[in-house]
Structure formats: structure tokens, C-alpha cells
Amino acid sequence: MLRFSRLTAVAISLSVALVTPTIAQDRAQSLADIRQELSMLYVEIQKLKTELSTTGAGSIATGTGSLTERVATIESELSRLTGQTEQLQFRIDSIVKDGTNRIGDLEFRLVELEGGDVTKLGETSTLGGGEVPTAPAPAPAPAQPLATELAVGEKQDFDAAGAALEAGEFEEAATLYATFIETYPGGPLTAEAHFQRGEALTGLGDIKSAARAYLNAFSGAPNSDRAPDALFRLGNALGGLGQISEACATLAEVGKRFPGTPAVEDATAARASLGCQ
Template identity: 60%
Template sequence: MIRYFAVSIMALGLCGPVAAQDQTLGDIRQELTVLFVEVQKLKRELSTTGGASGAVIAGGPLDRLNTIEAELQRLTGKTEELEFRIGSVVNDGTNRIGDLEFRLCELEAGCDVAALGDTPTLGGGETPAAPAVTPNPQPETQLATQEQADFERAQEALATRDFRAAADQFATFNQTYPGGPLSVEAELRRGEALEGLGDVREGARAYLSAFTLDQQGPVAPEALFRLGAALGRLGQTSEACVTLAEVGARFPASPSVADAQDAMRNIGCS
């Protein structure tokens, strides 16, 4: 998580008094309950069903080998599928818990947000990585095709200025394909759609989320630029100038540097 920017955003009001008014401790407890339920679901999936059997495989030696090989492939595919799902839930859960820590700190008297450390990985240990082996390329190819089609459908809604549909479709996209290769850009475009609806504050939160998810990715410079520009539109000039200046410092070769410089001139950054 990018602590510097998170602290800056809370100081502005993106996660400050407004968030404290909109969200109560009961709401935060409810979110934690949802995370607990998701972890319990994973535990049930990892529990044995008692369905294994020692049945004798009929046929000759070659038939038995083919049957065993097919079963091993099925089990390997299922294991890697579960590994990917668990990794996605752990990553998403860790990010959510980190966000809840900030919100709780806002609501607690005497809590120093700047003193918060990195959020421990959900369940302990290192953050899991997605499995590198693809057990069944054909279904994943079909999934990638559908994923691309859903993303393009949301992009089309944004291009035609149907901002409500675009915001909803990008949100649904990231719920359907969490941690996918297009998820960061989907979050960025969701911010654009929210700004198109006039909700600059939520748009800024989406830009911050997109940048936090991948601080070195291809859309990171644009996410950081749009975050700074949104802060300027919210009247948070000093924080906007600092954020926009970071675009050139972090990504000097990006086209977003020129956009950030234009925004700084418009805001009146010194």
C-alpha cells in the first residue's frame, strides 16, 4: 500500500471526515464479517469430502494407465484452480483489511494514521503468487476471450459517455475477474466513469486504488496523474501539486508527464 498517498488523501477528506460520517463502526464490522465468511468458504473447499475410493480400474494395463493419467490431470487442474482462487482471496482480503485499518484509525481517538505499518498477509506467510502452470489451456483461452469482451463492452459504454453503465460494468468486471490482467485498467476507467457522473471524490478513490494495485504498471502514470488532477478539482491544491509532481519524478518517460504539467499550471502549483 502507498502510505504516503493514503495519508494525503485522508488529510484531504477523501477518507477523512466524510468517510467517518458515511461509514460507522458497524459497517466496518460487517465488512470484516464478509471477509471471515469468505475465508470459511475456502476452508470448506480444502476439507476432504470423503469421496476418495479404492475402486479397482477395469481393463488392461494400458487402459488403467490412461485412466490414472487422466485422473491425475484432473486433480492437478483442480488443485491449481483452487490455488489461484485462494491467492486471489488472500490478496484481495489483505488489501481490504489494510483499508479497514485506515478507516478504523479515523474513527478512533488518538490513532496516528502515519504510524500504521504494512498490513500482514491474510492467513500469515508471504503473499501467494498465481500458479505459473496452465493445466488446461482451452478453458483459459475461452475465459480470456470473454474477459476481453466484457472489458471492451464497458469501454464502449465509457466512450459513448454512458457513464452510469460504464461505472457499473467496470465494477462488475473486477468482481468477475479479480486480479486479472485488465483489472487495474478497469479500476482506472471506473474512476473516469465516476468523474463523468460528477462524483469526483469516488473517482479519486478509484484512481488511488488503481495506482496502489500496480505502482509500476503501464497505467500507473495515468492513474497518478488523474488522482492529482481530481485532488485539484476537489480544492486540495497543495496535495494535488505534490501528487502531480510525482508523475514526472516516477515516470519521466511517460506521456502522462505532459498532462500532469498542464494540470499543475492550471492549478497554479509553484
């Protein structure tokens, strides 16, 4: 709990350091923006509710002919309906996850704008109440683990941004990753996209924006394989911004949270260069 509180404090310090000095002047506008986003979420929820209402057009064809033919027809219809149910379940779960994350972000922003204590915010309740249901589904084929998880074109868009980053086209890469994050929020590659966007922004020399990207990468997937690197990059970026105390605390968390990972050695060297105690 102490480690989590320290890291939370670092994240809050980063948010304060990155906010522009004119936040007080923009307060009314920001609150209006947040209210607008809440209204948009409400509209999306209403759309989902309409999908729970029947249209009166439902019908099931049991076929004609022999008993064997009718049984085959019914089995085919059951297979079709099962497939549709699984697709709808996946879509609803994705919306619930994305909506819950967005509401949590709005709660944080509202408390921050009102001058409240963001460290006392509890865990955001799941959109719709209760736990996100998980529908039983057969295990995916080992050769295609991402086939049922990635949206159409998601991997292609991600690879396009990666190609730009590898070619040293940092501005284009940062733009492509930002578009990817907006297009596929909450996807399996979103946290990695935040991290890679941080790399592109670092290449551009925009350390402040890079720090935000690394923070998003870590907070979006704090237990992923990329998390140690994201936390190290965040601490390193804080040091580059002159936030030495926050940088030292963040870099120390790398070793505490992810002992034995390569990022620990990098974090130790960065702490030494910053003169951390």
C-alpha cells in the same frame, strides 16, 4: 521513502477532503459495518477450512485389463487430479489476495475512525500467514495471454462498459464499471476499470468521485502502465477540487516516479496552470 510518505500524505488528505462532514454522527454505524465485514470474512475462512476436510468418498479407479491399459488409466486419473489441484490453487490464491486487501482496507478505516495515525500502519499480513504460494504451471499460449486469468464473462463485461464510455453514455459507463469492480475484485482488469470509471465520472462532472476512482486505480496497480496517467488524473482532480497543495505534490510525483512517460508533460503543464512552486 520520502516520496512514498508524501504520496501517502496526499492520499490521506484526499480521503479527508472526500469524507462527508457527518462522519462523526455515522461513526457507530460505520464501526458496526466494519465488524459485519470482518464477520463475513471469518465465515469465508471457515468455508475454506471445510474444503480441507475429506468427505470419505474419495476413490481412484486403476482400471482393469492389461498393464498398458492400467497405466493409461492411471495417467488419465493423474492428469485429472492435477487439473483440479491447479484450479483450487488459483481459487485459493485469489481469495487470499482479495481477503488480504479487504482486511488492509478495514484496518485503515478502523484507525481512521478511531482518530489514529494511518501513516504508521504497516503492511497487512497475508491472510493465513506467510507468502501466497504459487503453483508451478505451464506458460500460457502467446496468442491467448488472458485465457487462464480472466473469469468467465469478465472481458465481455469490461468491453460493455468501455463501449458505453466511448459512446459518451457516462452515467451508464460509470454504473457498469462499478458493477464490474464489485463482481471481479482483484482481477487483472480491476485497476483499469477504476481508471475508466474515473473518466466516466469526469465526463459527468463528478470530480470528487472521479478523484476516488483515480486513487483506487493508482493504489491498486502502482507499477502498471496505467499508473502514470492515474496519478496525473488524481493530481488534476485534486486541483479541480481546490486542494492546490495536494494537487501540486501529487503532480510532482508523476515526474519522480515515472520519468520519460507522456504523463510527465501533462503533469508539468497542470502544475504550471495551478501555479505550483
